[in-house]
Amino acid sequence: MIAxxxxxxxxxxxxxxxxxxLMETGVRNCRNxxxxxxxxxxxxxxxxGVEFLFISLWDSMEAVQRFAGSDSEQGVxxxxxxxxxxxYDRHVKHFDVLExx
Numbered sequence: 378m379i380a381x382x383x384x385x386x387x388x389x390x391x392x393x394x395x396x397x398x399l400m401e402t403g404v405r406n407c408r409n410x411x412x413x414x415x416x417x418x419x420x421x422x423x424x425x426g427v428e429f430l431f432i433s434l435w436d437s438m439e440a441v442q443r444f445a446g447s448d449s450e451q452g453v454x455x456x457x458x459x460x461x462x463x464x465y466d467r468h469v470k471h472f473d474v475l476e477x478x
Contacts, residue, residue, distance in 0.1 A: 378414060378474040379435040381445075383452055384428065385465030392420065392427035395461040399429070402455040407433045412440020426463060434474065441471065 387395045399418060407416045414434040421428050435441045441449045450468050458465070 378477070379438060379441060380472045380474050381433045381435060381441055381449075381469050382472070383431045383466055383469045385431075385458075385462045386423065386426050386428045387461050388426040388463055389422070391461050395427075395429070396420070398455075398457060398461065399431070403431060403453065406453070407444060410440065410444040412436045412443060438471070445469075 396418070404416050404418065407413050412435055414436055417432040419430040419432070438449065445451065445453050452467055452469055
């Protein structure tokens, strides 16, 4: 199993709206991609606002590429991301999952 991680920050006033937007875009698209095994969306307050950590689980790198395209190291972005995000990773990280629940 592969874990794909991405991080971004919003202002505190935009955190709830961004979470809804993220559910409608990235979470929905991940879950609808064959080979997706789950999605976690985590958040925490930080000095500059709210940080989000997006973790998606995949059965293979081929499944990741079905979601992300051939350059799977690039983040997947949606039209309104720039309106919400004050800081974000342009690249993602992939990890082999060794243990899980």
